[in-house]
Structures are given as structure tokens and as C-alpha cells.
Ligand SMILES: Nc1ncnc2c1ncn2[C@@H]1O[C@H](COP(=O)(O)OP(=O)(O)OP(=O)(O)O)[C@@H](O)[C@H]1O
């Protein structure tokens with residue numbers, strides 16, 4: 567999420583606005599078809615014959631900083647990493663958390679940068695917050711709750727994290743998302759709040775993951791002149807009050823992760839130190855003095 571993203575967005579183009587493409591037995595003769603793979607029990611069985619080489623492979627639902635997301639049909643989306651980054655480890659982590667009952671899209675298929683996953687219907691939490699459909703307090707609770715549930719999930723057995731640009735993130739006991747913010751939460755009609763965009767996910771500590779969320783929101787707060795600064799401050803304060811995690815333990819690493827995130831928009835990297843200072847300040851204000859100095 568970047569400060570600009572806090573601006574209300576136009577609704578995603580309707581699926582009818584792009585040329586419909588055949589789904590189910592409609593694969594072209596030129597491209598490979600996707601075989602049916604096991605999927606989550608909540609997902610209705612669908613025919614998985616999809617031509618991933620079609621251009622476009624379906625109506626474009628959204629274009630984020632890293633990926634284009636296409637609607638394949640009512641039940642599935644194709645998330646295609648534009649840099650061609652392999653989605654295999656993202657798919658493995660997703661399968662692992664979904665198997666543990668975590669609210670995230672079930673994986674249907676993965677091949678290179680293409681991930682075919684369950685389609686969730688509903689606004690993002692960011693859209694709902696900016697539209698006033700969800701209060702800042704409730705939004706903070708949703709973020710804290712997703713963290714809590716995620717960090718109950720142990721790292722997959724025998725798991726090796728994929729290489730990353732973050733040398734200081736050296737694994738840990740639980741699954742971490744490392745990009746858990748309101749634009750990556752879909753308020754799914756069927757599933758409730760669900761977490762998308764697992765491209766940064768790996769193993770790590772809850773403290774790091776929670777600190778990253780605080781930092782991302784903090785960047786919006788300290789973005790001078792940002793229209794959503796005061797709402798973001800209230801969201802951050804509510805999030806800090808809702809999370810039971812000692813995020814200060816992960817804040818320095820979180821700031822390093824943010825500073826090295828290639829998806830940051832121009833000017834956002836410069837906000838990281840001020841955002842970290844703000845988070846420290848708010849945690850200190852919220853911490854009773856005798857909790858800081860035992861015996862005082
Ligand atoms: N499983 C899904 N079901 C429905 N819509 C989805 C799904 N996954 C992604 N989207 C849509 O695509 C958008 C972009 O997805 P995603 O966050 O994975 O890509 P991204 O390139 O990392 O985006 P950003 O840089 O904005 O975070 C989402 O905001 C959402 O609107």
C-alpha cells in the first residue's frame with residue numbers, strides 16, 4: 567500500500583466490459599489447457615480448462631504494482647507476475663495456510679509467474695474504509711485478527727524460504743505475509759475478511775509481520791499533506807491497541823524490509839524512517855510507564 571492508494575478507487579471494470587472468453591472446454595488449440603487440480607473444499611468444483619496463453623487470458627480485474635489480475639470466471643482469477651517471478655513458493659504457502667483454515671484464496675494451479683486461485687467477491691478493506699462502510703476501529707481489528715490467526719500457523723515442515731532481497735529475514739517459527747495491509751484484504755461476501763497477495767510470504771516472526779503492517783500504515787500518516795493522514799493515524803493507533811504482539815522487537819527489521827521493497831512508489835522509501843519513529847512514539851504513549859521500568 568502506498569499513500570496514493572488511500573484515494574478511493576473506481577470500481578474494478580465489470581467483467582462484462584471486456585470481451586468474454588470461453589471457459590470450460592473453450593481452450594484454444596494453440597495453448598496448453600490447465601488440468602483440474604485438487605482445490606479447497608469451500609470452492610465449488612469448476613471446469614479448469616483454461617488457456618493461459620490467450621491474450622488477454624480474461625477480463626483484467628486489476629493491475630497492481632507487481633501483478634495483473636484477470637478474471638477467468640466467477641470462481642477463479644489468474645494472478646500473473648509482470649516481472650515473470652515464479653509463483654511456486656507463493657502457491658505452496660497459500661496451500662499451507664488454506665489447509666490450516668486461514669481465510670485466503672484456494673490455489674487451483676501454478677505455472678511460472680501464473681497463479682490461478684479462488685476468486686473472492688467484495689471490496690478491499692481499503693475501499694470499505696475510505697467509503698466509510700467499515701469503521702477505523704473495526705478495520706484495525708480485522709488486521710490484528712488476520713495477523714493473530716496467521717501466526718498460529720507453523721512454518722511448513724521442511725520448508726526452505728525462497729531467496730529474497732531481505733538478508734535479515736532469516737526464517738522463523740510461523741508463516742508471515744509481510745504485506746498485510748488494507749489493500750490486500752478482501753471483505754469476501756462468502757468468506758469474510760480474506761488475505762490476498764502472498765508474493766512476499768515466507769517464514770518469520772509475528773513481531774516482524776505486525777511491525778510491517780504498522781510501518782505501512784505509518785507511512786501514510788507521515789506523508790506530508792496526504793489527504794488520508796489523519797484517518798491513517800487513527801487506524802494505526804487502533805491497530806496498535808488491538809495487536810497483542812510486541813512489535814518493537816521487529817521494527818528495525820521491518821524498516822529494512824520496507825526500505826528494500828522494490829514495489830515502493832517514488833518518495834515512499836523516504837517515509838520509512840519517519841514512520842518507524844512514529845510507531846515507536848505511539849507505542850511509548852500507549853505503554854504505561856511502570857511497564858517500561860519495572861519497579862518504578
Ligand atoms: N483472489 C482474488 N479474488 C478477487 N480479486 C483479486 C484476487 N486477488 C487479487 N485480486 C484483485 O487484484 C488486485 C491486485 O492484486 P494483488 O494485490 O495480488 O496484486 P499486486 O500487484 O501485488 O497489487 P498491489 O501492488 O496493489 O498490492 C487486488 O487489489 C484485487 O482487487
Ligand SMILES: [Mg+2]
Nearest residue numbers: 630749750763
Ligand atoms: Mg496487493
